[in-house]
Amino acid sequence: MRETYSVLLPKMNLGELTGRLIVIEGTDGVGRSTQIKLLRPWLEQQGHAVLDTGIKRSQLAAKGIQQAKEGHTLGRITLSLFYATDFADRLENEIVPALRAGFVVLTDRYIYSLMARAIVRGLDPAWIHNVHSFALKPDATFYLRIGVDDLIPRVVFSSGFDYWESGMDLYPSEDMYESFRKYQTALLTQFDAMAQEYDFTVIDASPDIRTVFERLRAGISRVLKGEPREPLFAVPAPAVADAGRAEVAGAGKAKHPGADK
Amino acid sequence: MKRYGEHRFPGKLFVVEGVDGSGKSTQLMLLHHWLQAEGYGVVFSEWNSSPLVRETTRRGKKKQMLTPATFSLLHATDFADRMEHNILPLLKAGAVVLCDRYIYTAFARDVVRGMDRKWVRELYSFAVKPTAAFYFRVPLEVAMKRILEGRSGVKFYEAGMDLGLHEDPEESFHIFQGKILEEYESMIAEFDLTTVDATLPIEEQQTHMRQIVKAKLTQAKRLRVAP
Numbered sequence: 001m002r003e004t005y006s007v008l009l010p011k012m013n014l015g016e017l018t019g020r021l022i023v024i025e026g027t028d029g030v031g032r033s034t035q036i037k038l039l040r041p042w043l044e045q046q047g048h049a050v051l052d053t054g055i056k057r058s059q060l061a062a063k064g065i066q067q068a069k070e071g072h073t074l075g076r077i078t079l080s081l082f083y084a085t086d087f088a089d090r091l092e093n094e095i096v097p098a099l100r101a102g103f104v105v106l107t108d109r110y111i112y113s114l115m116a117r118a119i120v121r122g123l124d125p126a127w128i129h130n131v132h133s134f135a136l137k138p139d140a141t142f143y144l145r146i147g148v149d150d151l152i153p154r155v156v157f158s159s160g161f162d163y164w165e166s167g168m169d170l171y172p173s174e175d176m177y178e179s180f181r182k183y184q185t186a187l188l189t190q191f192d193a194m195a196q197e198y199d200f201t202v203i204d205a206s207p208d209i210r211t212v213f214e215r216l217r218a219g220i221s222r223v224l225k226g227e228p229r230e231p232l233f234a235v236p237a238p239a240v241a242d243a244g245r246a247e248v249a250g251a252g253k254a255k256h257p258g259a260d261k
Numbered sequence: 262m263k264r265y266g267e268h269r270f271p272g273k274l275f276v277v278e279g280v281d282g283s284g285k286s287t288q289l290m291l292l293h294h295w296l297q298a299e300g301y302g303v304v305f306s307e308w309n310s311s312p313l314v315r316e317t318t319r320r321g322k323k324k325q326m327l328t329p330a331t332f333s334l335l336h337a338t339d340f341a342d343r344m345e346h347n348i349l350p351l352l353k354a355g356a357v358v359l360c361d362r363y364i365y366t367a368f369a370r371d372v373v374r375g376m377d378r379k380w381v382r383e384l385y386s387f388a389v390k391p392t393a394a395f396y397f398r399v400p401l402e403v404a405m406k407r408i409l410e411g412r413s414g415v416k417f418y419e420a421g422m423d424l425g426l427h428e429d430p431e432e433s434f435h436i437f438q439g440k441i442l443e444e445y446e447s448m449i450a451e452f453d454l455t456t457v458d459a460t461l462p463i464e465e466q467q468t469h470m471r472q473i474v475k476a477k478l479t480q481a482k483r484l485r486v487a488p
Contacts, residue, residue, distance in 0.1 A: 010329045010375030060326055061335075064317030071313070075345030077262075077387055078313065081338040085317075088330040124262040130383040134330065 002099075006133035009088075012096065014136075019099035021136060022220060023110040026144030027187050028165040029155040030205050031212065032108050035144070038213050039220065043104055048224070051098040054108030058089035069164060076121040076169075083114050084131050091135065099136075104224070111135045112198060116190035120183065121170060140223045142216055143195055144205035148185050155180070266390045272352035273477060274389055276363035278445065279397030280438050281419070282404035283459045284466070288397065289361050291467050292474065301357045301478070304347075308362030311342035322418055329374035332418070336367055337384050344388060352389060357478070364388045365396075365452060369444035373437065374424060392477050395470060396449060399459035401439050408434075 002014045024032045024039075036052055043050050056062050065082050068074045074082075098105050111132040118128040155161065161176040163169075167183025168176065195202055203215050222228070275292070277285035289305075296303045309318065318335055321327045327335065351358050364385040371381045408415070409431065417423065420430045421437025449456060455473060457466050 007377040007380045060321050060331055061317055064314065067316070068313045073313065073342075073346055075342060078311075078338055078341040078345055081334060081341050082314070085331055085334040085338055088328070088334055089326075092328050092330060122262065124264070127262065127383065127386060130380060133380065 003137050004133065005135055005137060009092065009134050012092070017096065017099040019101065019103040019105060020223060021095065021099060021105045021107070021138040022223060023107050023112070023138045023141040024144065025109055025112050025141055025191070025200065026205060027146070027151065027184055027191065028162070029151055029158065030144045030146050031154070031209065032144060034209060035213060035216055036106055036108055039106060039216060042217060048104045049102065050106060051094060051103045052106045052108070053090055053094050055083065055113065056086055058086040059093065060089040061086040076118070076123060080114065080118040080123060080128060080131065087111065087114065087132070088134070095136070110138065110141065112141070112191070112194050116187050116194065119190055120167070120186045140219065141198060141200045142219055143191060143200035143202050144212065145191070145202050146205040148181055148188065150206045151184060152180070262387060264386045265388055268352075268389045270352035270389070271355040272358060273392040274348070274352060274358045274360065275474060276360040276391045276394045277397065278363060278365045278394060278454065279399065279459065280401070280404050280442055280445070282407035283397035283399045284407070284463070285395070285397040285459075286361050287463065288395070288457070288466055288470060289359055292470055293359055295471060296357055296474070302355070303357045303359060304351050305359045305361070306343050306347055308366055309336060309339055311339040313342045314339040325417060325423070327418065327423065329371065329376050332374065333367065333371040333376050333381065333384070340364070340367070340385070341387065348389065363391060363394065365394065365445070365448055365454070368448060369441045372444055373421070373440040393473055394452065394454050396445060396454040396456050397459035398456050401442055403460060404438065405435060
């Protein structure tokens with residue numbers, strides 16, 4: 001029987017949720033959406049029905065969050081609760097019905113990203129855990145892990161620095177590069193701590209797209225067959241500065257000298 | 262992130278609570294005018310009024326997309342926006358802040374909708390504890406009569422129609438408000454609410470309120486903005 005982290009929402013029946021809930025987590029620009037684009041057709045070829053969902057895609061709150069982020073009055077608690085609303089709407093209206101229908105649900109981020117962002121913004125960890133304690137425990141969480149030095153070239157050569165992904169609301173006096181470094185480093189620290197607490201399967205996201213995809217595929221195959229997974233990868237030591245690993249950025253849009261090593 | 266009861270500000274926060282038709286908004290308006298006439302810097306904040314969240318709430322209600330969970334979280338988002346951008350800075354600046362409905366409204370409604378009692382209380386733990394919270398206590402039948410005489414009908418969520426209590430909106434409203442009243446009654450002791458007998462004449466209720474507010478403000482003379 002499926003479980004939530006603590007509280008149960010009204011009318012949420014946890015019986016017969018026969019599908020599989022698979023979470024892809026990791027920081028901004030690490031290649032989550034690229035991998036999900038590859039995973040979906042692969043799963044469908046094997047005959048699985050797939051729902052792919054992610055943060056800020058709810059019918060209810062996506063538009064409101066977008067508008068709120070374009071202004072300059074969005075507070076930290078308000079932002080966290082707006083995202084929690086978005087999550088609850090998708091959980092009740094997309095994720096749970098899909099699991100009941102036997103789908104494989106691939107979710108691009110889950111409550112872990114929401115909690116990491118809130119904690120980095122100085123909110124009380126106990127508070128933000130409670131807010132999300134109605135979430136279903138997933139069947140597996142794959143954490144695409146990368147060091148900040150590997151991350152930066154990917155971001156620079158794909159989308160560039162984004163205001164919120166750079167934590168500019170937190171460090172407004174810094175330039176975007178400095179702010180991005182600080183903010184993403186703080187996020188990585190939170191993710192690494194959660195990898196233990198929530199039993200993530202850690203995948204090193206610094207190699208090329210294909211290699212990461214193969215590792216993800218192997219991990220997901222095990223989940224779908226109900227096999228025990230490989231022993232947990234240890235969280236590797238912070239990666240050495242290496243500007244040559246920009247391949248995944250924007251699904252290979254920006255090839256980089258030395259990207260193929 | 263400070264929690265309920267831990268905040269210390271020069272300003273004062275007074276809130277009114279009670280079921281629809283209890284007369285709380287009228288009393289708050291009278292208090293507001295009086296405080297202004299006394300020379301205090303007064304600011305008013307109403308439940309469910311954040312411009313940031315308004316459009317989402319409006320759409321959710323209109324299309325009846327809201328579940329107890331999203332209803333609860335969306336109202337908490339609205340409250341958080343007002344808390345972070347309105348109530349907190351004003352209290353820091355030394356204003357007298359008046360709120361028509363506060364976190365106790367969410368505790369009553371969300372719990373009646375089936376949300377976990379402890380979860381909702383923790384959800385709002387970032388709220389500032391009011392200087393005084395007035396609960397306008399009124400028998401259900403009196404409140405129902407006041408509400409239904411003055412208007413043509415009740416709205417879907419207002420009547421608790423999302424809970425499937427009764428197919429007739431008026432009956433549903435009756436059952437829903439009754440349950441909310443029970444929640445309020447249980448919160449009097451839990452949150453040390455100041456009870457006002459809302460069946461008394463308006464003037465008497467107002468006198469009672471002003472006495473309590475005055476006592477809380479005597480230690481805070483500097484809140485006056487005019488002689």
